[in-house]
Amino acid sequence: MKVLAATMLCTGAFALTSFAGSWVNDANGWWYNYGNGNWPSSSWQWIDGNNDGIAECYYFDRMGYCMMNATTLDGYQVNGSGAWVENGVVQTRNMGSGQAGNGAQNTSQSSSQNNDQSGGKSSKQGGLTLFNANSLLNYNVEREDSLVSNRENKSYTKCFKFWPGEYIEFDNSAGYTHLKATVFPAKGSWNESDRILLQVLSGEDEEFYVTQDIYYDTKAFDIDVDISGYEKVRIKAISVNNAAYVGLANARFE
Template sequence: MRKVILTILTVIIAIVACFTALAGTWKSDSNGWWYDEGNGSYPKNTWSWIDGNDDGVSECYYFNENGYCLINTITPDNYYVNPSGAWVENGIVQTKDTGVSAGTEALDSVDVVSGSNKTSSKSDNSNSNKKNMLESDPEISYQFFDNSEYITLSGDNWKGGAYFYTSDWYPESYAEFYLGKKYKKLTIKATPFTKNYRYSMGVKTELIVSNAETEEVLFTKEITETTKKFTIEADVTDVDYIRFDYRMTYRGESVVPAGSLLIKDAILTM
């Protein structure tokens, strides 16, 4: 019996030692961050679940063809990764309980389920005279994200809103929403996203709101990091689809410039 127990313990120790030996390490050079798996290999052209701080919870990262982690951008398969490189859906970092940290695991080897609490704007049958446009998903969008962070700016909490993101690499963002010619007025609260390095000093951006079908401009404003909270107001009478174009017009002197715009309370009135 002792021999059996000793054998089992020996196997367990060997397994643990193996995990320890293969545990990876984040490393960086002048080109960016990559993940050394501890066995002479590193992920590239793939998603990988990594428990970088050994807390039993892994985040998911995308590595390019050279093995560098993409950060604060859209991956080739159209998912958003935050400034830390972690995969984010609906403003929430996606995680996976791993129990034991042992290098990386490919994304396609697990089932990942993520959903949205929003509805299609075309399926909205509400009879209310008012509606928050942000409660519906955009028909199309690029670099436009939900905001689930508790952020206080200009005396307001912007959690539950959304934001347009631009940078040196991605100078344009946009979103289109379906209104169905049911509303007359749209008002939205907006402010430059000056926290968490989301808006760099010297950067200039421009917001244009238009009728997506006729291209008639309904609202336009130039924005800098000193711009105060403002209200977007637009006459949306007979507008079927409304489009928001947000772009960086001047990059300033920052090494990696960014210029994001927070919005919330997008109230449509009949």
């Protein structure tokens, strides 16, 4: 069942155009240049690097580097060449000659004309949308396709809905440095006396960020939290007075 699930993950639900690409390495590791100004990041990709018609599946981190001799964030093993393995056996896919197929969840491709200072490779940016990510822990936090803010009556999509005492925790072993999101009182649950706040904590319950008190008429506001050095990031709602729902929209690691 695990192999089947992983195969579905790497295969994807759709086919994308293939490009004649090549493997490139610099001081930080190996990445894959599609040859059209794009590269894979934060995603699994089937790549036929030697054009023999047989592709292997590789995972690229948010900076676009291929993970090697590691366990990926979704729990699969990759060998010293970066290829996905099960019980030591490299998993392959028949692609046809000269193709580099790609299809996976959380796929992100970026390009830039600027060089970074670490190896001369074009700088790349990627992110992780938390609404679509698996959580390490989830204590009653609901994922809602849409929520409406109490003051502006504005609809937000892909939201987390927090009641005081509820929390959700995500893995940050990939080394993202920022948690960004929009926070607002969710419509329909607020009284004028209610006051709630959101905390951001490490996996060891060390608080390193907290919002100001949120009231029924608080305007929606954006947060940008420095999560550098924290391998686990927990978001938790706390009651200052009474209880009501707080919405968190467009939450992401960058």
